[in-house]
Amino acid sequence: MRLLVDAGNTRVKWRLERSGSTVNSGADRLEEIETVPQLAEHGDAVGSIAVSTVISEENRARLVESLSRVTAAPVRFYWAESERSGLRNAYADYCLMGADRWHAMYAAWRMVRNGVAVIDAGSAVTIDYVSSNGTHLGGFILPGLNMMLRSLKSDAARIGFDPGDVRLVAPGTSTGECVNHGLAWLSSAMNDRVADDAKKHALAEVLVTGGDAGRLLDLGLVARHVPDLVLDGVGLIDAEESSA
Ligand SMILES: Nc1ncnc2c1ncn2[C@@H]1O[C@H](COP(=O)(O)OP(=O)(O)O)[C@@H](O)[C@H]1O
Ligand SMILES: CC(C)(COP(=O)(O)O)[C@@H](O)C(=O)NCCC(=O)O
Ligand SMILES: [K+]
Incomplete structure (x- = not known):
């Protein structure tokens, strides 16, 4: 399963996908991410995480920390390109x-x-x-x-x-x-x-x-x-x- 994350300045939008189909999705505050039941439930099945974010470096570290409590999957950040x-x-x-x-x-x-x-x-x-x-x-x-x-x-x-x-x-x-x-x-x-x-x-x-x-x-x-x-x-x- 793959977890996609869009961490904005107000909310973290996320979507769990299996073979391209959405299994679950949500929009939660950064502080809530580690306790979202739907994420915890599938944590073990997540193989990779892809993140787009505009939050501060401090909050980005918090996000990584929160995600690590949900799943052991590696986190990959993607940025703007030319x-x-x-x-x-x-x-x-x-x-x-x-x-x-x-x-x-x-x-x-x-x-x-x-x-x-x-x-x-x-x-x-x-x-x-x-x-x-x-x-x-x-x-x-x-x-x-x-x-x-x-x-x-x-x-x-x-x-x-x-x-x-x-x-x-x-x-x-x-x-x-x-x-x-x-x-x-x-x-x-x-x-x-x-x-x-x-x-x-x-x-x-x-x-x-x-x-x-x-x-x-x-x-x-x-x-x-x-x-x-x-x-x-x-x-x-x-x-x-x-x-x-
Ligand atoms: N449940 C909600 N919680 C927070 N903002 C919401 C909600 N529903 C609608 N909004 C509106 O959406 C905006 C935040 O949108 P969002 O796309 O989540 O922002 P960001 O990507 O910056 O985190 C808020 O400014 C508000 O106007
Ligand atoms: C303009 C934004 C704050 C919008 O992010 P959001 O409000 O959706 O969380 C974000 O895209 C950002 O921080 N941009 C950096 C500056 C720029 O795009 O030029
Ligand atoms: K946004």
Whole structure:
């Protein structure tokens, strides 16, 4: 059995696979990984672990420690690359790109084999554009929903509000509505910008992944929802590297 892991800044997404089929999957906080029953149950059967991560080195060591309590299987980390199967990274210093972006982009490229926009709506929101010939045209990094809510709460003395429905875009008539609707309005503007850019760069498809993907779709994003694009990408690369 193979364990795929996407350790982001909020949650660790994982998937257990046997002969390419999913046996189990989940999304848990880093501190919880070593006690996830479904992982413990299959620990002995896991033969290898492939990880994509953007967490700090300190937390990466914690992750390795937690995984070692679940299984004795070796852990292999995969990072951003300059090129793979016709997909070419736009970063001059590709090592500085978040591994999750590269792995999501790679899965998208292999899935679409055409111009594609990839939105990963996680702790941060990343948007990357790949042209029809596999050239990464570049991307954007924006604060994610919870990050924006936290900064409004902590950096402005008189913005008091409770989390509300961040799917309504009507002008607000209370602090809470102004904040929640404001962020919905911002997300909806982002959706429109991606659609404009997709047209401008002749991208055939928009793919969206990440914990906040559903909210963007509810706000009208025109995209295909691929729930675990990062896991898909690191899984493909791990298979290629293991058979090389
Ligand atoms: N059960 C959940 N726990 C935490 N965040 C969630 C959950 N469901 C949806 N979200 C949203 O997903 C975002 C985190 O997405 P995720 O893809 O897990 O991020 P990351 O890859 O950065 O860890 C949060 O900012 C939040 O908006
Ligand atoms: C932008 C990110 C924080 C997104 O990670 P996430 O919020 O999904 O956990 C991550 O891809 C990252 O740390 N990137 C490094 C900088 C870069 O990609 O240029
Ligand atoms: K992510």
